[in-house]
Amino acid sequence: MAVSESEESRKRGVVAVVEPAGHKLPLSMAGPGAMGKTGYWRTQRPVVNTEKCTGCYLCWLYCPDNVIEMVPGKGPRGQDIPVIDYDYCKGCGVCAAVCPVKAIDMVDESKFLAKEKEEGDGNA
Amino acid sequence: MGMPKLLAMRGNEAVAYAAKYARVEVVAAYPITPQTIIVEKIDELISKGEMDAEMIHVESEHSALAATYGAAIGGVRAFTATSSHGLMYMYEVLWWTAGSRIPVVMAVVTRAMGPPWNIHVSHEDILATRDTGWLVSMAENNQEAFDLTLQMFRITEDPRVYLPGIVGLDGFILSHTVEPVELPDQETVDEFLPPRRQPYVMEPGEPKAMGNLVPDEYFEELRMDMQQSMENAVKVIREVGKEYAKYFGRDYSDLVECYKCSDADYIVAGTGSWMGDAKIAADKLREKGYRVGVMRLRWIRPFPWSDVREAAMSKRAVIVMDRSLSTGHAGPLFLELSSALEAKPSMIGVPAGIGGVDISYEDIERFTEKAIQLVEEHGRVYIPAMWYHLGKIFPTYPSSHVKLD
Amino acid sequence: MAVNIKKLPKKPYVMPGHAACPGCPESMGFKYLGMALGDKAVVVIPAGCSSVIQGLWPRQGFGLPILNIVFAAAASTASGLARALKRRGVDAQVVVWAGDGGTADIGFQALSAAAERGEDIIYICVDNEAYMNTGIQRSGLTPYGAWTTTTHTGKRQFKKPLPQIVAAHRVPYVATTSVGYPWDFIAKLKKAASIRGFKYIHLHAPCPVGWRFDPSLTAKIAQLAVETGAWILYEYENGKLRLNPPSNRLIDPEKRKPVEEYLKLQGRFRHLKPEDVEMIKKEIETNWEEITRALKIQGDL
Numbered sequence: 001m002a003v004s005e006s007e008e009s010r011k012r013g014v015v016a017v018v019e020p021a022g023h024k025l026p027l028s029m030a031g032p033g034a035m036g037k038t039g040y041w042r043t044q045r046p047v048v049n050t051e052k053c054t055g056c057y058l059c060w061l062y063c064p065d066n067v068i069e070m071v072p073g074k075g076p077r078g079q080d081i082p083v084i085d086y087d088y089c090k091g092c093g094v095c096a097a098v099c100p101v102k103a104i105d106m107v108d109e110s111k112f113l114a115k116e117k118e119e120g121d122g123n124a
Numbered sequence: 125m126g127m128p129k130l131l132a133m134r135g136n137e138a139v140a141y142a143a144k145y146a147r148v149e150v151v152a153a154y155p156i157t158p159q160t161i162i163v164e165k166i167d168e169l170i171s172k173g174e175m176d177a178e179m180i181h182v183e184s185e186h187s188a189l190a191a192t193y194g195a196a197i198g199g200v201r202a203f204t205a206t207s208s209h210g211l212m213y214m215y216e217v218l219w220w221t222a223g224s225r226i227p228v229v230m231a232v233v234t235r236a237m238g239p240p241w242n243i244h245v246s247h248e249d250i251l252a253t254r255d256t257g258w259l260v261s262m263a264e265n266n267q268e269a270f271d272l273t274l275q276m277f278r279i280t281e282d283p284r285v286y287l288p289g290i291v292g293l294d295g296f297i298l299s300h301t302v303e304p305v306e307l308p309d310q311e312t313v314d315e316f317l318p319p320r321r322q323p324y325v326m327e328p329g330e331p332k333a334m335g336n337l338v339p340d341e342y343f344e345e346l347r348m349d350m351q352q353s354m355e356n357a358v359k360v361i362r363e364v365g366k367e368y369a370k371y372f373g374r375d376y377s378d379l380v381e382c383y384k385c386s387d388a389d390y391i392v393a394g395t396g397s398w399m400g401d402a403k404i405a406a407d408k409l410r411e412k413g414y415r416v417g418v419m420r421l422r423w424i425r426p427f428p429w430s431d432v433r434e435a436a437m438s439k440r441a442v443i444v445m446d447r448s449l450s451t452g453h454a455g456p457l458f459l460e461l462s463s464a465l466e467a468k469p470s471m472i473g474v475p476a477g478i479g480g481v482d483i484s485y486e487d488i489e490r491f492t493e494k495a496i497q498l499v500e501e502h503g504r505v506y507i508p509a510m511w512y513h514l515g516k517i518f519p520t521y522p523s524s525h526v527k528l529d
Numbered sequence: 530m531a532v533n534i535k536k537l538p539k540k541p542y543v544m545p546g547h548a549a550c551p552g553c554p555e556s557m558g559f560k561y562l563g564m565a566l567g568d569k570a571v572v573v574i575p576a577g578c579s580s581v582i583q584g585l586w587p588r589q590g591f592g593l594p595i596l597n598i599v600f601a602a603a604a605s606t607a608s609g610l611a612r613a614l615k616r617r618g619v620d621a622q623v624v625v626w627a628g629d630g631g632t633a634d635i636g637f638q639a640l641s642a643a644a645e646r647g648e649d650i651i652y653i654c655v656d657n658e659a660y661m662n663t664g665i666q667r668s669g670l671t672p673y674g675a676w677t678t679t680t681h682t683g684k685r686q687f688k689k690p691l692p693q694i695v696a697a698h699r700v701p702y703v704a705t706t707s708v709g710y711p712w713d714f715i716a717k718l719k720k721a722a723s724i725r726g727f728k729y730i731h732l733h734a735p736c737p738v739g740w741r742f743d744p745s746l747t748a749k750i751a752q753l754a755v756e757t758g759a760w761i762l763y764e765y766e767n768g769k770l771r772l773n774p775p776s777n778r779l780i781d782p783e784k785r786k787p788v789e790e791y792l793k794l795q796g797r798f799r800h801l802k803p804e805d806v807e808m809i810k811k812e813i814e815t816n817w818e819e820i821t822r823a824l825k826i827q828g829d830l
């Protein structure tokens with residue numbers, strides 16, 4: 001049992017005692033993969049050319065799937081660079097389209113699939 | 125501790141006072157006859173500083189329940205009231221509230237559904253809530269409207285239940301009629317009604333989602349949990365009803381009120397204010413030598429299955445008064461009682477009083493006597509709809525296996 | 530309020546692996562919502578794409594508390610929730626995140642009433658210009674000429690001028706914005722959160738599936754809508770209208786890109802006849818005329 005109350009509500013006596021009591025509830029918690037490994041949806045894979053990348057963060061900003069993480073200082077010129085989570089990237093290509101220096105190439109996913117098959121790794 | 129005080133008031137005012145005593149924090153409502161006085165009274169109590177609550181003056185009943193639900197899921201006791209078309213306009217929100225497992229209390233002042241426009245009593249509105257997952261109760265008088273409302277907060281907020289609840293009171297017959305109502309003192313109410321409990325609160329912090337998609341299997345399990353909670357509610361209602369007697373002297377531990385049932389051969393069953401008239405009719409019939417009892421359903425949901433069976437299973441006949449009709453079949457209460465009683469007694473359904481047509485105890489006496497005669501003449505009968513209208517019996521669909529006129 | 534992109538919160542307000550289609554403007558927009566308001570936000574979402582984007586129990590794809598609600602009831606549910614949290618002394622910002630149908634059509638009555646009551650909420654209309662979740666049906670916010678699955682030869686009516694309609698309720702803050710300009714949206718959200726009372730933000734959200742364009746172009750198309758003048762960025766603060774960049778530089782039609790550049794990228798406009806394009810241009814001109822008239826009355830032009 002938890003009591004959810006603020007200082008003010010305690011003063012006024014307005015408390016909500018929260019007690020799930022073992023019921024099944026229509027509640028979900030935030031977390032990755034609410035629709036599974038959405039990387040499987042991908043037909044095109046964004047590949048970052050770190051040489052060209054200026055670390056401007058636009059790809060990170062616009063990515064609708066939030067699969068881009070900016071890693072500080074890891075670029076060849078010490079710039080922040082994007083790292084893409086291919087487990088979840090749907091390959092929409094928004095990152096490539098917004099990149100002002102064309103540092104992201106969209107590459108046919110089948111190439112990677114073939115390669116991964118060769119290497120005996122089935123993960124797309 | 126203060127003393128309770130006896131005041132004369134209309135049923136709607138009694139309900140408004142119950143919301144005040146329950147320390148309701150947010151009320152959202154929309155005007156509809158015959159419910160409106162409840163909201164007017166609450167607004168008055170707030171304006172006078174007698175009730176510390178906020179009124180959300182919404183633009184529709186759909187929004188009334190949605191705003192009430194929004195407040196309740198945000199962690200405060202919330203209340204609304206409606207009637208008839210207003211209740212139907214809320215209909216999808218009824219389901220949403222129950223499915224969310226958020227305790228909310230609502231008064232439904234019963235009224236006919238149009239067209240044509242009719243503001244008078246009928247149970248067409250309230251009985252349409254049977255499948256929604258709300259607890260549904262019906263008051264017989266203004267005191268009970270007050271008492272049920274107060275209890276409903278405690279019952280719905282019981283962790284074994286966590287379902288919203290409706291208190292029904294008959295339009296005009298109770299809503300606009302002055303009766304003596306005993307109001308308790310606040311301290312006693314505070315002892316009886318603990319701080320609000322609910323299964324979760326929507327507030328900043330934990331990034332949870334209420335109501336996003338679930339696998340169908342889990343959806344069904346959520347419904348199973350609701351059904352289990354309804355079963356729990358039977359127990360909780362009894363406990364709370366008994367406790368209520370301790371604090372306020374009136375016992376509500378029975379989901380079904382039985383009047384002279386034990387020695388009765390014939391049971392008149394139904395719900396709402398007209399069951400008071402049914403009791404007078406029973407006495408009159410007893411004077412004529414028929415052993416008649418009255419079984420009043422105080423609760424429609426959870427359906428008082430075992431109480432009903434205990435009270436009426438072994439009787440010769442059950443005559444069900446229905447102020448509503450599932451058009452194309454029979455009265456909803458007739459269908460439910462026939463099922464609960466496995467139609468072992470003779471079952472006679474009497475749709476009557478629909479749209480506010482006045483039904484006196486003499487009317488009830490008349491159709492009950494007719495039903496008794498049919499049983500005496502034919503032995504076991506099963507008559508879904510023996511419509512009683514202006515002193516006459518009207519055979520109607522589904523056709524009866526015995527001739528009714 | 531200038532927005533430094535690199536200093537925006539890194540906390541995920543949209544979770545990888547949610548259920549949105551590739552290139553979805555709604556999940557894009559939701560990120561900015563989280564970045565702007567942070568963990569104080571509680572979001573009420575009526576039926577629509579964003580109900581589905583959350584994905585499947587036991588997970589959900591948004592990094593904020595979400596209260597899903599029936600289609601017509603977002604503004605009223607948010608009203609009740611905001612009142613309750615305030616009464617409990619909880620520091621929260623209740624936000625409605627609704628689609629164009631949920632706002633301009635089925636949810637309009639509740640929206641108008643909440644605005645009239647001055648409820649302390651931020652209402653965001655995520656406008657992808659049709660009922661996308663049910664499969665691209667026409668809404669009151671579908672623009673003239675657009676193909677949908679219920680306007681096979683193109684819609685013959687104009688888009689409801691919703692921001693102006695809400696502004697006519699004399700609420701303290703109304704703004705338009707676009708997923709193509711996250712900094713604009715974030716700044717407006719922050720401003721809205723600082724104002725008490727009813728705030729309305731209309732977010733233009735180009736949908737690759739419904740508008741028939743390549744999913745990589747979501748942000749680009751959103752920007753083209755603004756650059757061509759088809760979508761105008763402005764805000765009403767206590768009734769005072771202000772154009773925001775880049776729209777403030779586009780009053781002169783000469784400065785705008787030709788609208789054809791915006792239309793030609795979208796399959797939903799493929800069937801347009803020259804006279805349809807003229808009608809669209811006329812609609813754009815009408816919108817701009819209204820804006821400039823208001824600015825002149827204010828003495829700002």
